Amino acid sequence: MTAPVGWEAIRAEVLRRIRVRDWAPGAVIPSETDLAQEFGCARATVNRALRDLAQAGVLERRRRAGTRVALHPVRRATLDIPVIRAEVEARGQAHAFRVLKHVTALPPPPVAARLGIAPAAPLRHILTLHLADGRPFLVEERWLNPAVLPDPAPDFAAMSVNEWLVMNVPYTSGDIAFSAEAAGAVEARALGIDAGAAVFVTDRTTWTDGMPITAVRLVHVPGYRLHTSL
Amino acid sequence: MTAPVGWEAIRAEVLRRIRVRDWAPGAVIPSETDLAQEFGCARATVNRALRDLAQAGVLERRRRAGTRVALHPVRRATLDIPVIRAEVEARGQAHAFRVLKHVTALPPPPVAARLGIAPAAPLRHILTLHLADGRPFLVEERWLNPAVLPDPAPDFAAMSVNEWLVMNVPYTSGDIAFSAEAAGAVEARALGIDAGAAVFVTDRTTWTDGMPITAVRLVHVPGYRLHTSL
DNA sequence: GAGTGGTCTAGACCACCAA
DNA sequence: TGGTGGTCTAGACCACTCC
Known part of the structure; x- marks a missing residue:
């Protein structure tokens, strides 16, 4: 595997693993520390990627419990409400x-x-x-x-x-x-x-x-x- | 002024300044470096707060050009689309x-x-x-x-x-x-x-x-x- | 060219909470 | 109570773009 560079690449890689069922819905994925080591980057970079996916509804994160692939993938869309x-x-x-x-x-x-x-x-x-x-x-x-x-x-x-x-x-x-x-x-x-x-x-x-x-x-x-x- | 602590406090303070017209719509606000110095925190913390506000549509950020208060405040709402x-x-x-x-x-x-x-x-x-x-x-x-x-x-x-x-x-x-x-x-x-x-x-x-x-x-x-x- | 935001690092402390 | 994510730091380099 070519190492992802940048938090967007890490996000893409995480999404890929979810898509190919490497990480199944409901399953706990490795901790930020482990992923940072695997990807050869700082934990903050992994954190950025995972936080983004959590906000998008793809992941669910809880302290101590770890990060899980969302079981009921709620699609989250953003609406622009202009004047x-x-x-x-x-x-x-x-x-x-x-x-x-x-x-x-x-x-x-x-x-x-x-x-x-x-x-x-x-x-x-x-x-x-x-x-x-x-x-x-x-x-x-x-x-x-x-x-x-x-x-x-x-x-x-x-x-x-x-x-x-x-x-x-x-x-x-x-x-x-x-x-x-x-x-x-x-x-x-x-x-x-x-x-x-x-x-x-x-x-x-x-x-x-x-x-x-x-x-x-x-x-x-x-x-x-x-x-x-x- | 009591110094804001944490990126959410900084976000709140920025919002307050916008609300009281301290920073008017369309105006350029101080750079991250300046704000970090004023608030006595790291630039990354200011960056976190400003990035959040930019995503919410309150601020517009461009490299070199700086950060401006959005002229046409687009409200951005998120829709959850469940199964x-x-x-x-x-x-x-x-x-x-x-x-x-x-x-x-x-x-x-x-x-x-x-x-x-x-x-x-x-x-x-x-x-x-x-x-x-x-x-x-x-x-x-x-x-x-x-x-x-x-x-x-x-x-x-x-x-x-x-x-x-x-x-x-x-x-x-x-x-x-x-x-x-x-x-x-x-x-x-x-x-x-x-x-x-x-x-x-x-x-x-x-x-x-x-x-x-x-x-x-x-x-x-x-x-x-x-x-x-x- | 110079100054801005975007990102990354290596480290640290803390809040939380399941085991 | 130990491990997790949440956050912050001080510093660095880079990409972009306005001047």
Whole structure:
């Protein structure tokens, strides 16, 4: 065997051994120390390769117990979630948006529950239609915690809420859910489609340091596909 | 300032400086060497923290050019894609499946194109209904390259194709697309829903070393949600 | 050419946890 | 309690690329 050089080569070699069943699913593989000796490199280099594979879901590592080949190989894919404007422009289309509605109101109970706030706390309710080359792209329905807004509130007609938040309240934690739903009347009219058409929906809720920021629901135009690679 | 200890503390401190606009989007931050000196740690530790943030999409790093705060903060989420059986069992439900159809046939041109093979090459065409607690969960329509099957072909009535592939053809590369569609007649009948209902669809194509393995289309029962966190 | 990040080394200490 | 992975160090060389 030619000795692998570099942590990527070691990763490739480890993958090869898994593929050819040299190391079977569930089996413990040699320790970092042993592999470093076999490959003729420092343990840190082996560590780098194995850590990468563990993050990818191929290996499971536990102190003392050692490193095992994952029994139920969970494929882990990464999704890029860009600003809507960037997503449209990445398709080579021109982005524009129109604020359809902007009020302060009480959120419906499910939204309040998702954000973890009292249902009696009023939030900004903003409905935005995003356009790609002038054609409807998606409807953004957002409930926004007014506490994150500066005193002279930003002009959401100039910069979309989506973009303002990303630029001004960075790195929040949150969760996302994707689903397929039948378009409601409001969304259908905004998107120019028939009510009841199958639409791709993204529900996102974000916090920063435990403070709820926003709950947003993106209703994409029919035909939208969310892509990624393994 | 209390000196951060450990690469995670350094990552947190860097994030804090970005959040408070100490380092603005697009701006170049100090070099690893400088930060290591400031934090009183080795450069490798700073490197670990910055590399992690770059992978998360918060920073952009280029040799010689230095490290910049990302201008268009792309959120990067990771999706876990388990075996269907594991996904059902993770909900605390019992998994079962029925093979509805299993033939050798020519794939429709779009499928052949996606796999990158000649349209005249026959593939296995397998339609499987997956059940959760006895109720329809999803329909799996798969086109499978027969070249990956061993000579006594596995018994897909005992182990689903999905699971057999994951256990026997590990770590392929591929791509995934998610979309919302109106249920077709066949899928609707199998899932026990009305044709035209909005269904969540996963399209996955996988290769190994450039050899096409399979193209699969998962049609989920209405109400299915794909979850992840940021 | 010079300065950046990318990587590797040889060694060390520590947290954890199965035996 | 010993062996494992997790991390850190201080130093080094290299690849890349902007100037």
